[in-house]
Amino acid sequence: MRRSPCRKGRPTKVLRLLAEKYPTKESVYEKLIYLQSQLSLPKGVEHFMSDLHGEYDSFFHILNNCSGVIREKVDYVFGERLSPEEKAEFCTLIYYPKEKIEQMTDAHKNTPEWYRRNLSQLLELSKLMSYKYPASKVNGFIPKRFESVIVELMNTRPEADHAQFLYHKRLLSTIVQIDSGADFIQAFTVLIKRLAVDRLHIVGDFFDRGNRPDAILNRLMKHPSVDIQWGNHDVLWMGAALGSETCIAAVVRNSLRYDNTDVLERGYGISLRPLSAFAARIYPDERPIRAAERAVTMMMFKLEGQLIRRNPDFQMDSRLLLDRIDFRSSCAVLGDGRRYELENAYFPTIDSAAGDPYQLTAEEQEILEDLRSYFVESAVLQRHVDYLYQKGSLYTRCNGNLLFHGCVPLEEDGSLRTICYGGRAYRGRQWFDFCEDMAREAWLHGGGHALDFMYFLWCGRLSPLSGREFKTFERALIADESTWKEPSDPYYRYIDQVETCEMVLREFGLDPKRGHIINGHVPVKVRKGESPVKAGGRAIIIDGGFCKAYHKKTGISGYTLISNSRGLRLLEHQHIANVREALRENHDIESVSETVELQSCRTTVGDTDEGRLIQDEITDLYNLLLAYQNGLLKPSE
Numbered sequence: 001m002r003r004s005p006c007r008k009g010r011p012t013k014v015l016r017l018l019a020e021k022y023p024t025k026e027s028v029y030e031k032l033i034y035l036q037s038q039l040s041l042p043k044g045v046e047h048f049m050s051d052l053h054g055e056y057d058s059f060f061h062i063l064n065n066c067s068g069v070i071r072e073k074v075d076y077v078f079g080e081r082l083s084p085e086e087k088a089e090f091c092t093l094i095y096y097p098k099e100k101i102e103q104m105t106d107a108h109k110n111t112p113e114w115y116r117r118n119l120s121q122l123l124e125l126s127k128l129m130s131y132k133y134p135a136s137k138v139n140g141f142i143p144k145r146f147e148s149v150i151v152e153l154m155n156t157r158p159e160a161d162h163a164q165f166l167y168h169k170r171l172l173s174t175i176v177q178i179d180s181g182a183d184f185i186q187a188f189t190v191l192i193k194r195l196a197v198d199r200l201h202i203v204g205d206f207f208d209r210g211n212r213p214d215a216i217l218n219r220l221m222k223h224p225s226v227d228i229q230w231g232n233h234d235v236l237w238m239g240a241a242l243g244s245e246t247c248i249a250a251v252v253r254n255s256l257r258y259d260n261t262d263v264l265e266r267g268y269g270i271s272l273r274p275l276s277a278f279a280a281r282i283y284p285d286e287r288p289i290r291a292a293e294r295a296v297t298m299m300m301f302k303l304e305g306q307l308i309r310r311n312p313d314f315q316m317d318s319r320l321l322l323d324r325i326d327f328r329s330s331c332a333v334l335g336d337g338r339r340y341e342l343e344n345a346y347f348p349t350i351d352s353a354a355g356d357p358y359q360l361t362a363e364e365q366e367i368l369e370d371l372r373s374y375f376v377e378s379a380v381l382q383r384h385v386d387y388l389y390q391k392g393s394l395y396t397r398c399n400g401n402l403l404f405h406g407c408v409p410l411e412e413d414g415s416l417r418t419i420c421y422g423g424r425a426y427r428g429r430q431w432f433d434f435c436e437d438m439a440r441e442a443w444l445h446g447g448g449h450a451l452d453f454m455y456f457l458w459c460g461r462l463s464p465l466s467g468r469e470f471k472t473f474e475r476a477l478i479a480d481e482s483t484w485k486e487p488s489d490p491y492y493r494y495i496d497q498v499e500t501c502e503m504v505l506r507e508f509g510l511d512p513k514r515g516h517i518i519n520g521h522v523p524v525k526v527r528k529g530e531s532p533v534k535a536g537g538r539a540i541i542i543d544g545g546f547c548k549a550y551h552k553k554t555g556i557s558g559y560t561l562i563s564n565s566r567g568l569r570l571l572e573h574q575h576i577a578n579v580r581e582a583l584r585e586n587h588d589i590e591s592v593s594e595t596v597e598l599q600s601c602r603t604t605v606g607d608t609d610e611g612r613l614i615q616d617e618i619t620d621l622y623n624l625l626l627a628y629q630n631g632l633l634k635p636s637e
């Protein structure tokens with residue numbers, strides 16, 4: 001319900017506050033005209049990515065070339081006027097201006113003419129790409145120190161009039177003459193990248209597998225417009241940073257397993273030395289990294305077991321497997337009642353005679369305490385985790401779409417699954433909200449139950465970020481691969497059905513006919529003919545394997561989903577160049593574009609979430625104008 005501008009002949013508090021901001025009628029006119037016209041502009045471009053898994057090189061290139069959109073715009077603007085080689089070279093300059101200029105300088109090719117030509121092309125491209133933004137917004141995208149000159153250049157009309165042509169030429173030649181060409185090129189490239197992507201959404205899983213999640217986060221923290229939906233690997237690291245020893249053991253294990261301990265040791269200053277020394281002593285025949293992995297895996301199973309026992313609501317009892325090992329015969333009896341032979345059946349840290357296999361040894365406890373202090377004291381890790389909490393959430397509703405990493409737990413019949421927790425029943429959105437509250441509780445108040453919950457979110461069968469029964473024990477200790485298969489939530493089967501997508505969208509308060517569900521988490525096996533587009537485009541799973549470890553499985557190098565004013569488009573990246581390749585041969589991303597949805601009429605800002613906020617502001621401003629006009633408030637002169 002809209003507020004009335006006055007209460008019993010007195011202006012409301014909102015109106016009085018607004019009058020402080022817009023004290024004259026003219027200031028209200030100005031703002032109203034600006035806001036009203038903004039509603040009719042095409043909606044800004046949103047890019048979605050997920051499952052970056054520490055692949056910094058790919059991420060850095062994608063961020064610089066805006067998933068290939070810049071090259072498309074360059075093609076559009078310069079068409080036949082530039083040769084393919086010239087366009088490729090120009091694109092590299094936009095992606096990596098500093099490095100490209102250095103390269104040109106080293107080769108003595110950075111002539112005044114080179115600067116003038118490139119500046120003029122950058123200007124032309126910027127002019128075209130700014131068509132969907134109000135001028136004031138464009139100005140805000142320009143690095144401050146260059147704003148006035150670039151704004152002046154953007155306003156020239158060399159094609160309209162000879163005097164303007166001369167003026168434009170003089171502006172460019174002066175920039176070059178006074179040796180500021182390199183700085184202005186860089187400023188233009190910042191503007192162009194900002195114009196290409198209005199908002200970036202990352203649908204989870206920054207960490208594990210690849211080796212530079214820390215560099216990805218450092219880079220992202222400078223990004224002006226991003227939101228994050230947490231992935232299961234992210235919450236695992238968040239739990240570790242908050243001091244959960246179970247999460248810490250799992251993080252260390254993952255890093256060792258993928259041979260990327262650099263991120264821990266160099267990125268976050270977490271020493272693995274005591275663990276490695278301990279492991280070398282108890283598994284003397286193993287390679288050091290494998291020995292450390294084995295040692296920490298056992299610590300993880302023990303801690304996980306204790307955690308599952310003290311949290312029956314997690315419903316993870318099927319993961320209590322250490323007590324199912326028969327240490328004499330080196331077999332384990334799994335849930336199916338069958339005996340399976342164990343690989344590497346040597347358990348020096350378990351005192352099988354003592355009774356409780358989940359008991360840590362004194363030495364293990366010491367190592368974990370030492371690791372814990374490294375995790376909670378790592379300033380860089382703490383900064384990254386704070387950022388994930390500030391920019392992230394379990395799910396996001398944005399412009400009618402629903403974004404989350406994993407799944408909405410469903411029953412076998414496809415209806416929303418009811419989950420009993422702490423004596424209460426949850427389903428659908430309530431369950432998501434509860435899970436998010438718990439994750440925030442762990443951050444705000446630390447310790448205890450909420451911290452255990454972070455581990456549940458990482459691998460719990462009922463966690464919206466996992467939706468799978470992890471078979472870590474089997475994968476680590478049992479040779480029979482039939483035991484490795486991880487049963488997953490019915491969601492992953494039902495998501496291909498339109499009715500399921502509509503039910504989920506409705507559950508989250510979105511228009512079931514117009515919204516989309518955007519997920520990550522499950523690598524799409526393109527090679528096997530699997531498609532990321534589900535239920536005719538109502539759901540899109542964009543885990544395309546940025547992670548090199550998954551390239552064999554997926555057959556591609558990642559996806560970017562793009563939502564612009566005309567609909568939804570999916571870019572399937574076949575190959576993503578890196579800085580070195582780009583500079584050496586102007587190599588770029590190779591992508592195939594697929595239209596997921598084409599709208600009959602263009603979406604405008606008025607149709608977006610931002611548009612709704614603008615509309616509210618317009619109503620308030622109209623009320624203020626009315627109050628000025630009918631004398632309820634007196635405007636300043």
Ligand SMILES: O=P(O)(O)OC[C@H]1O[C@](O)(COP(=O)(O)O)[C@@H](O)[C@@H]1O
Nearest residue numbers: 232233257468470471472475486521
């Ligand atoms: O969220 P993601 O990337 O699927 O990762 C979780 C998966 O990784 C695993 O831990 C497997 O890891 P490994 O491939 O290293 O054995 C699975 O148990 C689990 O399903």
Ligand SMILES: [Mn+2]
Nearest residue numbers: 205231232521
């Ligand atoms: Mn995941």
